[in-house]
Amino acid sequence: MKTAVIVFPGSNCDRDMAVALEQVMGKAPAMVWHRESELPDGVDFIALPGGFSYGDYLRSGAMAARSPILRAVSDAAGRGVPVLGVCNGFQVLTEAQLLPGALMRNAGLNFVCRTVPLKVENSQSLFTAGYGAGEEIAIPVAHHDGNYFADAATLDRIEGEGRVAFRYADNVNGSARNIAGVLNDAGNVLGMMPHPERAIDRAHGGTDGLRLFEAALGVLA
Amino acid sequence: MKVNVYVTLKPGVLDPQGKAIHHALEGLGFGGVADVRAGRFIELDVADGTSDADLDAMCAKLLANTVIENYRIERP
Numbered sequence: 001m002k003t004a005v006i007v008f009p010g011s012n013c014d015r016d017m018a019v020a021l022e023q024v025m026g027k028a029p030a031m032v033w034h035r036e037s038e039l040p041d042g043v044d045f046i047a048l049p050g051g052f053s054y055g056d057y058l059r060s061g062a063m064a065a066r067s068p069i070l071r072a073v074s075d076a077a078g079r080g081v082p083v084l085g086v087c088n089g090f091q092v093l094t095e096a097q098l099l100p101g102a103l104m105r106n107a108g109l110n111f112v113c114r115t116v117p118l119k120v121e122n123s124q125s126l127f128t129a130g131y132g133a134g135e136e137i138a139i140p141v142a143h144h145d146g147n148y149f150a151d152a153a154t155l156d157r158i159e160g161e162g163r164v165a166f167r168y169a170d171n172v173n174g175s176a177r178n179i180a181g182v183l184n185d186a187g188n189v190l191g192m193m194p195h196p197e198r199a200i201d202r203a204h205g206g207t208d209g210l211r212l213f214e215a216a217l218g219v220l221a
Numbered sequence: 222m223k224v225n226v227y228v229t230l231k232p233g234v235l236d237p238q239g240k241a242i243h244h245a246l247e248g249l250g251f252g253g254v255a256d257v258r259a260g261r262f263i264e265l266d267v268a269d270g271t272s273d274a275d276l277d278a279m280c281a282k283l284l285a286n287t288v289i290e291n292y293r294i295e296r297p
Contacts, residue, residue: 059286066283095286102288109237149234149289174235 003029003045003217006073006089008064013050013087013197020197021047024213034067045082045217046073048089050142050195060103060145061091070096082126082216083189087143090181090191099182099191100158101150106143107174113142115205117169118180118194122162125183127190130211130218136169137208139194146193148175148182158182165190222269224276225295228285229260260290 003021007014014031021029029047030040039046054063064070070092077083077098085093093099106112115138120131131137150158155176158164166181173193181192196209230236236258243257263284267276276294285292 058283062283062286094288100288102286104235104289105237107235107237109241147235147237151288174237 001025001027001045001217002040002043003027003047004032004039004043005029005047005049006032006034006069007049008034008051008053008067008088008092010053010055011049011051011088013195016195016197017047017049017086020200020209020213021045021217023200024210024217032069034064034069037068037072039069039072039076043076043081046076046084048073048083048085048092049197050087050089053088053092056145059091059095061088061093061095064088064092065095074098077184077189080186080188084127084212084216085189085191086195086197087141087146087193090193091145093189093191098189099184100154101148101176101179101182103145103193104147104149104174105145106147106172111142111144112146112172113140114172115140115199116172116194118166119169121164121167122183124162125165125187125190127183127212127216128165130215138199138206139196139209140198140204141172141194142198143173143193146173146175148173148179148193150176155179161185163187166192166194222267222271223297224265224267224271226263226265226276226280226284227260227293227295228263228280228290229293230258231289231291234289 123133163183167178196212199209239257280292
């Protein structure tokens with residue numbers, strides 16, 4: 001059982017993600033630099049962390065999505081390896097077309113940084129099975145470009161397929177239909193703007209993020 | 222060969238940046254501005270004979286995110 005955190009120039013939540021994975025797994029993840037073209041052998045959980053990869057040049061996540069390691073991540077996702085993208089990681093996954101839609105500048109233009117209530121919309125996925133259906137959890141957000149956009153047909157489709165994992169209880173950034181987290185069609189790729197790795201210890205002010213890692217990693221254990 | 226690429230938000234996609242610019246123009250006393258939409262201008266210096274198909278692929282694969290943006294290529 002091996003986990004990996006992808007590190008881009010400008011990632012700044014990679015170590016928080018590593019702490020969360022180590023806390024749940026009892027074993028530190030492999031930290032994989034963006035210039036690598038292969039993942040370590042036998043990796044069975046991949047996390048794309050938050051931050052400002054490549055300084056958000058061109059568009060948030062755009063450059064990272066074209067980096068060598070993303071081809072390996074995309075291949076692994078295609079084989080069913082769970083991939084979690086948080087914040088910038090979510091932006092990278094949409095730019096890499098592993099998830100539908102795009103993340104635009106927050107509608108209110110402000111950088112939003114606070115703990116927000118989220119509604120668990122799909123409690124059946126490998127990432128969310130630790131939550132109750134419709135349960136409200138508290139997870140911090142910290143982003144400038146978290147305004148989820150997709151055309152109406154795409155939104156209808158992902159809602160109909162149960163691929164909305166989380167919604168904001170209060171829309172903090174203008175996201176279409178309050179969407180905070182989205183799954184791919186196979187259910188093994190999750191992108192979300194809120195930071196579950198920042199809610200795993202009582203010292204963080206809450207531990208609602210812990211169950212996401214426990215569910216995702218427990219399935220594999 | 223210089224090629225200009227204009228990347229703009231698709232109609233209907235909210236442009237908070239454009240709105241902020243609009244607001245700032247009004248703050249400076251410029252009335253009569255109905256709307257502002259901000260985009261991106263990219264200047265490419267490419268080999269002579271670069272095909273339209275290659276330029277189009279550059280835009281579709283990287284320069285624009287076609288989920289939210291349109292692009293226009295202007296050749297000399």
